[in-house]
Amino acid sequence: xxxxxxxxxxxxxxxxxxxxxxxxxxxxxxxxxxxxxxxxxxxxxxxxxxxxxxxxxxxxxxxxxxxxxxxxxxxxxxxxxxxxxxxxxxxxxxxxxxxxxxxxxxxxxxxxxxxxxxxxxxxxxxxxxxxxxxxxxxxxxxxxxxxxxxxxxxxxxxxxxxxxxxxxxxxxxxxxxxxxxxxxxxxxxxxxxxxxxxxxxxxxxxxxxxxxxxxxxxxxxxxxxxxxxxxxxxxxxxxxxxxxxxxxxxxxxxxxxxxxxxxxxxxxxxxxxxxxxxxxxxxxxxxxxxxxxxxxxxxxxxxxxxxxxxxxxxxxxxxxxxxxxxxxxxxxxxxxxxxxxxxxxxxxxxxxxxxxxxxxxxxxxxxxxxxxxxxxxxxxxxxxxxxxxxxxxxxxxxxxxxxxxxxxxxxxxxxxxxxxxxxxxxxxxxxxxxxxxxxxxxxxxxxxxxxxxxxxxxxxxxxxxxxxxxxxxxxxxxxxxxxxxxxxxxxxxxxxxxxxxxxxxxxxxxxxxxxxxxx
Numbered sequence: 001x002x003x004x005x006x007x008x009x010x011x012x013x014x015x016x017x018x019x020x021x022x023x024x025x026x027x028x029x030x031x032x033x034x035x036x037x038x039x040x041x042x043x044x045x046x047x048x049x050x051x052x053x054x055x056x057x058x059x060x061x062x063x064x065x066x067x068x069x070x071x072x073x074x075x076x077x078x079x080x081x082x083x084x085x086x087x088x089x090x091x092x093x094x095x096x097x098x099x100x101x102x103x104x105x106x107x108x109x110x111x112x113x114x115x116x117x118x119x120x121x122x123x124x125x126x127x128x129x130x131x132x133x134x135x136x137x138x139x140x141x142x143x144x145x146x147x148x149x150x151x152x153x154x155x156x157x158x159x160x161x162x163x164x165x166x167x168x169x170x171x172x173x174x175x176x177x178x179x180x181x182x183x184x185x186x187x188x189x190x191x192x193x194x195x196x197x198x199x200x201x202x203x204x205x206x207x208x209x210x211x212x213x214x215x216x217x218x219x220x221x222x223x224x225x226x227x228x229x230x231x232x233x234x235x236x237x238x239x240x241x242x243x244x245x246x247x248x249x250x251x252x253x254x255x256x257x258x259x260x261x262x263x264x265x266x267x268x269x270x271x272x273x274x275x276x277x278x279x280x281x282x283x284x285x286x287x288x289x290x291x292x293x294x295x296x297x298x299x300x301x302x303x304x305x306x307x308x309x310x311x312x313x314x315x316x317x318x319x320x321x322x323x324x325x326x327x328x329x330x331x332x333x334x335x336x337x338x339x340x341x342x343x344x345x346x347x348x349x350x351x352x353x354x355x356x357x358x359x360x361x362x363x364x365x366x367x368x369x370x371x372x373x374x375x376x377x378x379x380x381x382x383x384x385x386x387x388x389x390x391x392x393x394x395x396x397x398x399x400x401x402x403x404x405x406x407x408x409x410x411x412x413x414x415x416x417x418x419x420x421x422x423x424x425x426x427x428x429x430x431x432x433x434x435x436x437x438x439x440x441x442x443x444x445x446x447x448x449x450x451x452x453x454x455x456x457x458x459x460x461x462x463x464x465x466x467x468x469x470x471x472x473x474x475x476x477x478x479x480x481x482x483x484x485x486x487x488x489x490x491x492x493x494x495x496x497x498x499x500x501x502x503x504x505x506x507x508x509x510x511x512x513x514x515x516x517x518x519x
Contacts, residue, residue: 010378014441017443018440018447018449020105023104024103042084045088048081063328069331073318087122087128091131094122113376113380113382125224125449139446141221144217145217153169153209155225155458159197160172163260180205184207208221225458229452232452233428234261234352237352238250238352242504243504246261254514255515262297269291270287288325303353304357304425306422309340313339317335320335368495372419374430387413391406454518473508
């Protein structure tokens with residue numbers, strides 16, 4: 001692929017700026033994680049025993065169905081826990097190895113949408129909770145005033161899983177100051193930190209907060225503070241359409257308290273269950289039991305990327321497990337009912353998702369079996385070419401054992417169906433990558449990036465907030481769907497493309513005042 005009109009040096013510069021940032025190992029967290037491994041105190045990693053064999057199961061079909069469902073669930077839990085144990089072990093090995101070095105550097109790669117990824121396996125800033133908590137910036141920056149401290153406190157509250165205004169989250173840390181300091185002093189006896197949404201991340205914050213209480217303002221911090229966009233996929237879709245209706249729930253409206261689309265959808269589902277509970281037994285039981293924000297997140301977080309109802313149901317079955325009010329044998333139908341309620345509510349209220357999704361899929365359908373090319377706001381040339389594949393089976397004999405390996409071999413022929421399925425996700429990912437490259441290209445201090453998450457020292461967090469909002473303002477002030485359609489038409493002059501969806505009235509020029517664009 002040639003980048004004749006695109007200064008490829010800009011991409012090189014942004015990537016090089018990120019991969020030249022030095023990191024080091026957080027030895028306090030490493031020591032705790034190693035001790036927990038050595039003493040068998042790993043959280044939620046235990047093997048769950050399978051149920052005893054069900055005698056005469058064919059004669060009791062309802063019990064057999066429930067038994068099979070339970071066995072399958074236990075197997076999935078054990079498989080996930082084995083993976084967690086393996087990852088934990090690898091991270092400990094890498095953490096101990098890397099701790100021998102004064103500084104670490106993580107090389108980057110860029111995929112065909114422009115998204116940046118850290119290349120090393122397991123231990124890197126895009127890793128799991130433990131991986132992230134094991135890393136510190138090698139270079140330190142002073143915490144000099146209340147603004148710097150506030151960003152550190154908000155990070156701690158975010159690791160716990162708390163939502164709300166900046167003042168509410170910072171105030172929560174003050175209310176739990178004693179608990180935090182006790183966990184930092186003795187994380188083995190005081191295991192309150194286990195309850196956090198990101199346990200090791202919160203433990204790392206406890207250690208950092210203890211440092212502040214001992215040294216006060218002016219101490220040199222190496223701690224990486226993280227700031228995530230609020231429901232980034234939904235934000236992008238509503239910006240593309242200038243949809244003012246739900247903008248406040250995506251934190252796109254200036255001078256507004258923080259919105260929470262997931263909780264809003266969960267509340268709508270709860271009201272829907274309340275209305276149905278008089279005539280529907282399953283609805284009445286779910287209404288009494290309640291629904292959570294996490295279920296709403298599972299139902300709609302990936303909806304901008306074309307998530308199907310089947311995937312939502314699978315996630316619900318895994319998340320709910322035994323936490324439901326129904327008899328054995330009826331849980332699958334009951335969970336399916338609840339998943340359908342979330343899906344119906346999401347389809348009714350998230351109209352922008354369907355409008356953008358339908359437009360982009362229609363564009364891909366019109367192009368047919370040819371590759372699709374477009375340019376991101378940063379100038380990166382995206383080429384989407386989803387090809388067909390054939391199923392290949394290889395049979396070999398090792399130590400007199402016949403072993404068969406099956407895999408998919410990609411062909412060169414474009415798959416029109418996959419082109420339509422992938423276009424929305426790839427278009428959105430190209431946009432969030434543009435924001436990352438925009439900041440990385442101009443960065444003047446150490447930063448890390450995880451797609452829609454921005455990492456910096458606490459003293460630079462406010463500058464990052466403003467830079468992200470300015471990047472959004474500059475990028476989305478342009479009608480990007482129109483730009484995409486025009487470029488697609490130029491590349492395919494004989495193709496009849498669909499009409500553009502109508503834009504709303506959201507004032508994108510005010511987004512630099514949307515204080516909760518980042519959490």
